[in-house]
Amino acid sequence: MQGAILENLSGKKLAILVSFLLVCQVTCFLIGGLVAPTPASAENWLATKCRQRENDTREWLYPRGKGHCETIDSLDMYRAPDSDHRKADRENLKASELVFAFQIPVPRNNMTLDYSRWQQNLIGVLQFDIMYHPDAEMEERVVVTIDARLAYRNKGDPDGAWKHYASSVEERILDCTMAHKEEGFHYDCSIVPLFELGSLHHDFYLLNIRLPVGADKKMNQGLGHVEDIWLVAINQNGGFTKVWVTIKSAFFPCIIAIMIWFWKRVHQLSRSPALLEHMLMFLGVTLTFLNMPLEFLTLAFDMPFMLLLGDIRQGIFYAALLSFWLVFAGEHLMIQDCADSNTLRYYWKHLSAVAIGCLSMFIFDMCERGVQLQNPFYSIWVTDLGTNLALTFIILAGISAGVYFLFLSYMIWKVFCNISAKRTVLPSMSSARRLHYEGVIYRFKFLMLATLLCAAMTITGFILGQVSEGRWKWDDHLVLEFTSAFFTGVYGMWNIYIFALIVLYAPSHKQWPAEGEHRGSVNEEIEFSRLPTDPSEISSLTTFARKSAMD
């Protein structure tokens, strides 16, 4: 009878392996913390107010470069309610003539900067500076209609050669409050997420925003005096992408190699692979899919679906990991020897919780980021129907997660019950067998502990990142970017966890001593003879668990 490597590995070898993996873990954490910048940065840009003379709304207005637009310094003079304050020679400014233009990125240090493809994605958020005027008070919640048009240009193109990227007329909800209302002060308005670009393929972008006013549709009627509009452009940092892709590329071949090694070992056995081994392979494959450094392709091709693909890749991996834990717990909790106990069908009830949860998150993601492939300005949260739909799927996913954890906790509790029940029988066993079982229990618990530790560290890290500032400073030279360290650390941790799992659960080639030599008591002999021992070579841990279940 053969067991898994975990059971046959000596304590010393196990310690060496664990310390090697720990070193890898710490390295991942430190690379993220010391080399990489923050995962994303937000740049605040102020709109240039351009005046459009022609009626053609397809024309692009840009504040810098040859052929730049006619700018308006301040809207005050157009908006003075009594005509005495207005400039005598001014004409009326029509709403369609006022264009808030953002030409990003803005120059720095006398250099025209351009977006690098390493920066991966761009999320645009608007902030309105709305001045309080007692004669035109705003309601707390207004719907803003935004006519947004996005264009791009590349290096080497002439200054005016903007090409259309996307355009849409969108409605957004704006919540504005004010503590003490005084003229000249600004409302405290909520942010308005405007667009999400899954790829940052071009060098320069131009955003033209109009706020159409129409009495008939009550368009923007509730809006106060918009003084300025700020665009906050959040993009992934190129430095972080480089470090991230490096870590992915490092893990990618490692996991593939260990999977090949594992599968070869399994096939050297005379039996067909067990369910747990299939699950381990599946886990490895999903991790490889996640590790695949597809980001390199974005350097050459325009791939706007990368945000969506990233979500899907992570989703599949989580689904595989959650399913694995269920099967792992279940395989050590055989109540009876059903014929189909070694197949996935046995776990359909438990796994359906995972499936429903992941499926609803997938549908939600398709509704938001999927539609954004067509229209980057789209948001599901704007309409009531969309909000309800999104909330339905998120709540469904939440319920599935709850049901899943109930199942899992119950199964783990059962396993521990069985183990402690077995513990009481241990003294009556022969010494060699007892030592062996004690070792198995210890290592099973060790692995449980590792899982819990990984989960706990992920959650602790997440909470620490939420409550603390992003940077941890020891002195002027040593600054730890905690957010990046958390991301690379957690990513490395689950890779190492799965690496360890595949290594430790691979079938061992060491032969157990012949069973007859150690059967001390008749009682044990009878128990073992009832188990389907030969010729199947399932891991002795499973054998043990089944046996304990029968006790």
Next chain:
Amino acid sequence: MGWATERTEFESRYPRIGNRLRPVAQTLMRSMFSTLRQPSLCNVSHQHRRWCRDKGVRNALLDARLLAITQCQEQFRYDPWNCSDEYRNISFSHGNKVYRETALLYAMSAAALTHVVAQACADGSMRRCRCAEEHSPEDTRRIWPWGLCGDNYSYGRRFTRRFTQLRQSRVDHLHGFVVRHNINIGIQVVGQMKTVCKCHGVSGSCTSKTCWKRLKPFKETAEILKGSYYKAQIEVSSNHVSRERSCKRRVPKSTLVYIHSSPDFCPSTRGRRCLNPDNCGTLCCSRGYVHKTVSDIRPCNCHWVSRSYELSCKKCSVMRDIYICK
């Protein structure tokens, strides 16, 4: 006047008042009251002349001047001192003395410059804004995509510090220290910004969150500075030489500091408008005030006119109370 004789002894102790720092920092303030098209700050040193060759810098200086002076005057319109530069042959921005008003002017002009530069960096009208302390444009090209670019306020702060030569200045005497302290307060107040965050993790969840600071309107900055004008502390040095360290210990980081007591503004408030009887009590210096009620036509019930950035308002007649100091 009492305040003048009181201080003569102090001044004899500090014959070196006025040093390398003063010209720049003072000109910053003085430029607020100048009507020249070209900011006078541009002629202080060779380096300043070089800076001013940049149109963005010149515009920023002019904008900062306008912003500081209008906001200061608006904040202090119901105060004994109405943010005027001169009063009874005392110039708050020109002389060697640091009054409470001078302290405010230093802070206000530094704050305005920081604010205007930060804004100019944000809309791209000032091309010289840098990410960090880097010098060569190649460094900027390298730093920016990697993700180490600082925010606009950081550049505004660095610019104001460098422009007023805060770093190079010697602060081994009281005047230098006080000026530097007040300018720093002005810069700091602009930096008190609200943090706003956006979640953008998996499926838009908060596994990734990016936060940024939002520049507040300058009116809020000016109001905070007005508050610190009231709370300003007098700094009297007992030592012959007041080292920076000894000053640092005593002065709280957020209060303005001055050296000379202010003159009595009471005689100047004759005929000034005051806000309400309470305010008139202090502003009119117990001379009393005249109360008038006038009817005024004000716009009300305004709404946007279709397709045009124009407010259409009804005209409402309201009764307004006016108080004028005797």
